[in-house]
Amino acid sequence: MSRKIALVAGVGSYEGRWEQLDSCAHDADQIAAVLSEPEYDFDVTTIVDQQVTRQAILRWLVDAKTSGADLILFYFAGHGAVNDLGTFLVTFDNEEFDEGISLVTLMQLLQPAPGSSTSTVVILDCCHAGEAASTPVAGRSTRRVANTDINNVLRQSDPSAVVIAACASDQRAWETANLGHGIFTFHLLEALLGYAADHTGDVTVHSLYEVVSREMASLDTWYQDPVFGGRVTGRVILGSRLTPVLSPPRPEQEYERIELEAQVHLEEYNRLRSATIDAWRASGYADACRRLESISDWFARKEQIQGLSQREGFRSAKNTLIRYQTELGLVEPGIRTPWGVLEKEIGGGGFGKVWLIADGKSGRQAYKLYHVNELSDREKVKRFKNGYDAMRMLNHDRIVKVHDYSTCPPGFVMDYVEGDNLRDLAPGTFMDPVSILCILQASADAIADAHKHLVIHRDIKPENIVCSLREDGIYEPFLTDFDLAWFSTQTQKATKTAMGVVYYAAPEQYVAFNPKAARSRTPSLDVYSFGQLLYFCFMNADPEPLNIDTNVEKLHRRLLSSCTAKATRLIVDLYRGCVQFAPEDRISDFKTILAYLSEVIQELTYTDNDKKLEPDEYVNEVAFQITGRVPEGHFGSFFNATGNWEITPEWRDAPRLRSGVGRILSLHFLPSTRMAMENMSNERMRLILNRRIDASLAPFRDQATRHPGRQGAFTFFLEWRPKNMSRTDALRLCEAIRSAIDTLQSP
Structure with missing residues (x-):
């Protein structure tokens, strides 16, 4: 039986210069436990926190190189650092001019001797929270290690060791309390526990990397694909006899048959594109949308077949499909879609453009069409569909209702609300306070209904509330654009795109944003944005982000001539309660916001200037x-x-x-x-x-x-x-x- 040894190190309880990390020691313990299982059968040495010293690691590396082991594995979770002296894994005993273990030194010590059959695997998780050393030395900068730094070391040393690493490149926080692990190690553990087992039950370094990189890529573009480097000879098997997750490869003839079928579908569609311009506008475009939609569904089903998506022939066909989808997204007025004729473009945003559609049956509808130049951004396309799904779940009079969704091109049909959004309407320039507050009250009621159905909008701003003018002169607001929404049944994880506009997005959507459930899925995000929306409606200007006192001062001046002291106090208290920096300091829900709005509307509507005041009220x-x-x-x-x-x-x-x-x-x-x-x-x-x-x-x-x-x-x-x-x-x-x-x- 081959001998396998591993050193598993995790350090989080740094002192002094480096921020502490929550999950590194736990990550190390869990990795060590898995590697000790019979399926892996490693002789594991585990060191955590104060034990993770430069001397302890170097001693183990030297002993390992002369141990005669068939497989050596080194795992490290903690800070990584780059300075003028090199790239380092930061040990507990770090000092200003000696951060810990140099990666170059690590690669040299693990380099197998000439003629040796020893395989070496290095796994580095430096993708944790925390900033770089807080006490820089004059003339020398220190920053956190990035994926590019790992790649540079690999190019310079060309090691025989296999390296799998993940390092944050933008100093973001990637430990998640709800997972109990760093993001990279969480998926590493999943892969080791069987997700990376091939059809023979083996977990290899290649299958391990494939699973981890796939799972991290599905999160968001903020997570970089992990590094995979070093010279690999044959299959480096880490574990065996696990339950296979992947089925055996299909016969080559079956793959070739599917690729041929894909070409046939695309060629049939291509013939539809040869219509004359008039025929294309009158009916050809709509027919092409329906036909390509069925082809897209076929591709989606076939992509589930193991190994097919990696084949050059199928990938080429899929790229052609995306090109055809892109072409269908290039529209102009007068084209007939499956739902009616495009009249004109009436709006747009970060995810798509909105068109007015004339339908002989139901009048006019709105059609939101995804930005076709971003079809390759799979995460953003999912987010766009997520917005449709969120709106589909809701049935409130002040939330725009959606209808059909299409994938070719990505877009959906919704009710057309004739009127301006709040930014274009600029209510603060002509409306009295009661009219403004009534718009805010109706909007808050719609948001409260969404929260009742566990939908968090996450992008409340003037552009996403459209106001329709009734015959009696009253403006009715309608909440729309749920592209950044989160709801309880979605499978997407919180992402960088769930951030909104800086004037209206809650601080936690920008400051050290991470996918913790407690920060990205609570009503407090919408509470903050609503407070800033209130400011805009009165001031007709965007608030100064995080400058509450200045915004309150301006609100005071605006309300001075039109509101009573009591009404102004209520409005200012509501604003302050919504826009506190810390989520736990904000108003907790929209029930409270609605109570505030109701009280101030009552104060302004039913307060007679001749109503008797108490002496203190008079002086106030x-x-x-x-x-x-x-x-x-x-x-x-x-x-x-x-x-x-x-x-x-x-x-x-x-x-x-x-x-x-x-x-x-x-x-x-x-x-x-x-x-x-x-x-x-x-x-x-x-x-x-x-x-x-x-x-x-x-x-x-x-x-x-x-x-x-x-x-x-x-x-x-x-x-x-x-x-x-x-x-x-x-x-x-x-x-x-x-x-x-x-x-x-x-x-």
């Missing part, structure tokens, strides 16, 4: 109008908008007059800087300023009286006798305050 309304900020609780004092006058309000009881409320609001005005007039005494200045104030208050003499201040510097008191405790009266007081301050600020 005055403070809101003067400062432009929503009051936080009870005001002790406040500054005017320019900040040069501090105003302190105080209620005082007064004898009830024939008209009035029996209370006086005394407002003490204190300048933030000392008042002075050039070449003028303080007494003369006081006289002039007091006369100005009295003149400015003349239109309000039935309610306003000035009294001089009691301090050395110039101050004054304005006593206001409310006629009633209403918003109308509070707004009149604000006019008096502004008039007095304006006259004091004039030369």
Whole structure:
């Protein structure tokens, strides 16, 4: 029996310069356990965390080279580093000028002696979370190792050892808590546990790489195909006697028959393309779509046959099919499709263009056609179909309904909503706050319904809400474009494409994005985007990403003239609650958002300006109008908008007059800087300023009286006798305050 030895190393508990990694030690333990199974029968040495030192690895490598073993396997999970000194596997005892084991040294030590029959396999998983060393040395940069760095070492050393490696090239995080492993090692374990067993039950280095690379490629383009390098002689068998996953190869004659059948199908279709231009536009295009769709279905069934997709003849036929699909995506007005005649292009986005279709039976419909120049991007095509599937699952009055889907070319038919999207409509330029809030309320209700059916939109933005104008002048919003959606029954994994537009996408969709379920499949993504949508609807401008305070300041100014203090506070609180950076700090669901919207609409719709206010409400309304900020609780004092006058309000009881409320609001005005007039005494200045104030208050003499201040510097008191405790009266007081301050600020 051949002797097989393995060193399995995993280090995650780094100290100091390198970030800690969660799953490396666990990865090593699991790999060691599998390699120790009878099917693999390796003599395994396992070292984790503090045990993973440069000396421990070098000692094992030297001993292994002279052990006479038939197969040597080295596995490492942890950080990889590149600096001016070379490419390194970062050990626990790393130092600034000695990160750990040089890859060149590793390849040299594992190089079999001349004439030796020993096979060597190196498996490296440096595709983990964490940044490069946080304490760079002056004049020398350190970054994380990438696939290209591994390839460079392989080209330089040309080792006999087989190398399978995966390294992140863009410092993204690829450990997933829900898997319990790094992405690469997760699929490596699946392959070792039987997914890579060929029809004889053997797991070879080639079958191992084929399975791992296929599974990682199916995730997203952010995951690079793993590296496979080194000179391989014959079949390097890692394990035997596993249950075969792959069936035995079919006879060559059967493969040739299928390839010939593929050519026949394509030639039959090609004859349809020879129609005249008029015939093609009138019916030929629609016939070609139907025919190529059936051919595409045939190809999809045959691709399931083991080994067929790797044959040159079948691949060539599939490329021809894709070319024909691309040609069908090149359309123009006047062409008749299977659903009607294309009238004009009415929209577009990152996944496709939208056309208006005239159908003699049902009127007009919309047809979303995938970008044909991106048909080779299989993940994006799947995402496009995923958007259709998500919309198909939903049945809400404010979600655009979809109908037929086609693969040749990829596209689907949906209801046509006549109107502008929110960006083109620009509601903030002409709508009152209640009308804007009603659009947001209807949109939130649609999103809430999607969440109820476990569909997360992940791309809420102005372009994806289309508004139709009813005969009574009310705008009705319709939610569309679910291309980035996730839903509970989909099999796709979270990907780079699930990110949306930077102004509206939640931070976790951009900052260290990874496919963790807790981050990519929760309503908090849509909650964040909805908050930014609220900002746009009022401001008619995109929000500043992650700059909540600046956005709130602008919202305050916008709402100042059209909303009450209470309504503004509700709107601002809703915005803040939606757009917090951390998902756990946000409003948790759209039920809460709908409650906010309902309350503020009620406040603005049913609040009469003559409704009686409590004393604190009265003062808060005055403070809101003067400062432009929503009051936080009870005001002790406040500054005017320019900040040069501090105003302190105080209620005082007064004898009830024939008209009035029996209370006086005394407002003490204190300048933030000392008042002075050039070449003028303080007494003369006081006289002039007091006369100005009295003149400015003349239109309000039935309610306003000035009294001089009691301090050395110039101050004054304005006593206001409310006629009633209403918003109308509070707004009149604000006019008096502004008039007095304006006259004091004039030369």
